[in-house]
Amino acid sequence: KQEVTQIPAALSVPEGENLVLNCSFTDSAIYNLQWFRQDPGKGLTSLLLIQSSQREQTSGRLNASLDKSSGRSTLYIAASQPGDSATYLCAVCPGNTPLVFGKGTRLSVIA
């Protein structure tokens, strides 16, 4: 059974810092991996999708990497801003089946 773990569970950083969020998964046979953002009381917003054949994806200040063989992904946020404060969720697609989510990392960026 696929399990997804996110470390740390919570993170607080001063504005302007670069930071890395970690995601690990137990079964490397994945179809793709997605990173989402969730604001309190809201739904999830897709940030980046990495296909199993890709190593990384970039969008603005965000960069996500994927190492299938080691079962790891990282989300790098450059020059963090208070507006980046949210919960970041990692999810893997085991195949032609629905996404399996981690519990998320709650990020606070302090002005």
Add this chain to the structure above:
Amino acid sequence: DTGVSQDPRHKITKRGQNVTFRCDPISEHNRLYWYRQTLGQGPEFLTYFQNEAQLEKSRLLSDRFSAERPKGSFSTLEIQRTEQGDSAMYLCASSLAGQGVTPLHFGNGTRLTVT
């Protein structure tokens, strides 16, 4: 593209009552998913449809839960004889399955409180 919409946003009900939630996906999306999320946890998969066919149901989906997508457009999720343990955020998502992979687009959820 108006996004995925869910109704109602909040629902408070007494234990034992039935509740029904509605989800309107992005119009061209053929896949529709229901997830449940409790505080501090990631979303847990409940069920999904491709067009009007329900393709998979989680073991989390007890016989008190039923979902439909009658015309392959909107979907409803009904919970019968609600229990306090059903209190959660119910999230709907849609995607386009076919050539390639598209990300899931989520609605803002329906927060259910069972008293």
